[in-house]
Structures are given as C-alpha cells and as structure tokens.
Amino acid sequence: MQLGTIDRTSDRPPSKQIADDLRGLIQSSRLVAGEQLPSEAKLMDHYGVARMTARQALQELKSEGLVVSEHGRGVFVRRTVPVRRLASDRFARRYRDQGKAAFLAEAEKSGATPSVDSIQVTEDYPDVEVQQRLRVPEDEIVIVRSRRYLSDGIPVETAVSYIPGDIGKGTKIAEMDTGPGGIYARIEDAGHTLEHFTEEVTARMPTERERDQLQLGTSVPIMRVVRTAYDFQGRAVEVCDTIKAAPAFVLEYDFPAR
Amino acid sequence: MQLGTIDRTSDRPPSKQIADDLRGLIQSSRLVAGEQLPSEAKLMDHYGVARMTARQALQELKSEGLVVSEHGRGVFVRRTVPVRRLASDRFARRYRDQGKAAFLAEAEKSGATPSVDSIQVTEDYPDVEVQQRLRVPEDEIVIVRSRRYLSDGIPVETAVSYIPGDIGKGTKIAEMDTGPGGIYARIEDAGHTLEHFTEEVTARMPTERERDQLQLGTSVPIMRVVRTAYDFQGRAVEVCDTIKAAPAFVLEYDFPAR
DNA sequence: TAGTGGTCTAGACCACTTA
C-alpha cells in the first residue's frame, strides 16, 4: 500500500487530499474490489491527522459509493458487478421465437451466467399506479409475478409484472414456469400480438427493502424502469416494474428523428 | 419553530434523534421549501449537544437530499424541482420547425420556466469516448458546447455537446447563440438531415464537481444520458453528454415490438 | 462586524468482529 502525503500549504483541505489519494489507489486498481482500506488509525498515523479528518476522507468516498464500511471489520472497496448493456431491441420477437426470455437472451450476449430466484405468482387487486397504466378498473384482478434476477450469482434486478386477469388466468402466465419465450410468448399465444412498448426510467436511492433485496451498500443508487407492453389493438397487456442496481446497467435506446 | 427534545436514555443516538426531529418538521410542512433550519449554534443550545453532534444530524439530512447548506448563510430546506417528463419525441422536427430547442420546447409543456446559463463554446481535441462515438480521428478538432439548464431558477441539468469541426466550423454552431431551433436546426442547415438518435442511460452518485454544478445534496444520484445524433448517411454528427439531477426527471421511451 | 457553515485537533466511551 503506497499512500501519498498531504500538502499542508495547499488550499485543498487535508481530508479531501486524503480522499483524493485513496480514490486514486482505487481508480488505478492498486486497491481492488473487496480489498480493505487502511484503518482510521493507520490513516491518522500515516498522514499525521486527527481521527475526524481521516473519517471525513472516508465519508467522502462512501458518499461516492466507492467504498463500504463494516462496523468492527473495516472499510472495503465496493465489489462491482458486471455491467450489462440493455438494448431496446431485447424484446424483439426473434428472441422469443428462439424460446428465450429477454433477461436470459440478453445475458448470454454479455457472457454472464444469468439466474432467477424468489419467483412468486399471486393474484391481487392492482394499486392505483398499475390500474392507470393497464387501464383496468380497481376491482379487476391482475396476475402479479415477481422475481429476482442474478448475474454470476450477484443479485442485480428485481421485477414485478402485472397482467390483466382476463388475459392470464388459466394459462401458463399464472404458473411458476411460463415455458419457452417467457411471459411475452404466452401473451402472444393468447391472441395479443405485441405491437410496442413504453419504458419510463427514473433513478433514486433505494429503500431499505430494495437495499436488502439487491444487497446494495449505502450510497448505491437504483434505476427504476417501468415498462408497459401494448398489443395491436392498443391495449396495455402487461406492466413490468423493475428495480435495477444502477452500477450494473447501461440502458440503450434508439429512436427516429422524425 | 417547535423543536422537540432528545431522550438520553434511548438507544437511538442523539444526532439521529435530532435528525428525526428536523425531518419531521420538513415532512409535516412546518418547515417549507427554501426555509432556513435552526443554525448549528441554536441546535447545540436547544438540545444541549456538542457542535459535531448537531452537524452530524444536519449531515444526515443533507445525505438524504432534504436540505442544502450554504456557506455563511445557513441550512435550508431543499427547493424541490418540478419533475420533468422527457419523451423520446422531444427532438422531433416539428419542434425545431417552430424555432424551439428541445429543452425549451419540452419545458413549456410542463409549465416550468426554463433558462440556460454557463454557456461555453470552445474547440478542442476529443477524448477517447467522444472519438469512438463520433468516429473521428484523435487529431480532428471538435466543437465543444457546454451549458447548464435551470428550471424555475434551479439547476437541473448540465450538457456538453461535441460536433465535428468540419460540420460546425464557421457556422452558428461555433457561436454562443445558435439561433432558432438550436444546434440541431443548424446541423440540418449544414446539409446533415437527422435520421435517428441513440441514448445511453446510466445512473450513479455525482462527482464533487457535479454536486456543485447541480447544487445536489450529498446523496442525490444523477442520471447520465449520452445521446448520439446520426444523419441520413449514417454519420454521427453530434454527441451530447448530459448529467441530470435524478429526482427532477422521468425519461420516457417508446419502441416497437418488431 | 456578527453570524453562519467548513474544517481541524485531541481526547473519550461504546458496539461490533475476529481470533
């Protein structure tokens, strides 16, 4: 571990100089993911500063999401998950025709090993947001499918799909295993040929529950993508609400200038 | 201002209790947007704590993005910015034909008062990322236009555009004021009719510089949207790298099922 | 000039983890 020194004559405060120093070690990979940073005591000793100064440097790195602290253990460089590029053609029919659900088809391209767990299928009344998107009345039952996606064993995304009961009831959509091609293949089997999707993208800090589900450290934001699928009659046939660990994704969209 | 009291026998640390107290005042609207919080000195006095304890309470609220501090003035409840929905048709030609740049055209729809500042126009060699996107050699000069967008006076987005020198030099693209319809109108004037755009969306915590420019609290994430514009020959004619305060935006995309 | 937040020092006690 080669720590630098601080310049007491500089305008930049010592705590920021220490943060810069440590950030440099991380960004140049001299400190790699999962590795432990020098303890507060070592930083005090090496740089000749008070404890609060060392802590402030670490606080800055935490707020940037570069490191995570574990009480009683130490401060560690955040383990990064493989970045996944999601192109807007990932729901193209050619993938479904190959019997692949979108997440799995997309994962193969990136070379990561995908998996799914925590699958739950229930039927329930929709909340207001889903009602509006699906344009169904509040007393109409919808099928709720939730699951968690992992990439190389690391949780990266949770997803909850809502499908109107009249489309999904009595089909494989209401079962755990939807069969080849996933939900969208089954919706098309039911006579609702898909025409287009809309996606709404927002980003924010995770709730505590989301932090648990995606095993996020403090200061790791999430992206929320809410997709609505429409059939050729213009009817909304599915709403899919996904929460993605932001550092793990790049979303790609292509649209005409018109 | 009715501040509560802290319970020294509680497990919850005093700093968190103070934060809870202040948070309650904000969420119940007894402290409204833009209003000043009690100073550190007043908090010390009222709760009977040391300065660092009061500061830590304020730090927590800052990290939640609820308040912003202004050196020498005070700590204030964060002014919330109106949420802006950005549809992917916001670059449609019909808006340019009306003489409106995208940001301004879109702002009008949402009822907010838009403005632009910090406009800088320079010429420079592109960095690697821009080179690859524009597919220009590293020794080719590009025009670099940076600016900051505000909504009702609150900074919400910074943008840097890169235009190949052979397209922009000697045109209004290289001047501060690009004229009606903005950059895209001038690019089309130069014979490069726009055909489509791609956008790459990522989200992360802001750098220190970005925090300053967008006046973000310490734990407010940003969305980065990098758009590339292509003309009918398939040539990349502009790359626009934008940093948006995440809480202020909803991005909307529409794409076919194909 | 007074009041504000920004940074720093030098201690202290506590809670958690690991051995």
Add this chain to the structure above:
DNA sequence: AAGTGGTCTAGACCACTAA
C-alpha cells in the same frame, strides 16, 4: 483481548455572507 468503526465532547481557527 485486540482491532475496527460509530458516536460524542469541547474547544479552535478559517471562509463566506449580510447588514
């Protein structure tokens, strides 16, 4: 028991803002 981070105290000097 030793080492780690979490929290707190009681001061200090500085930089910025507004009257």
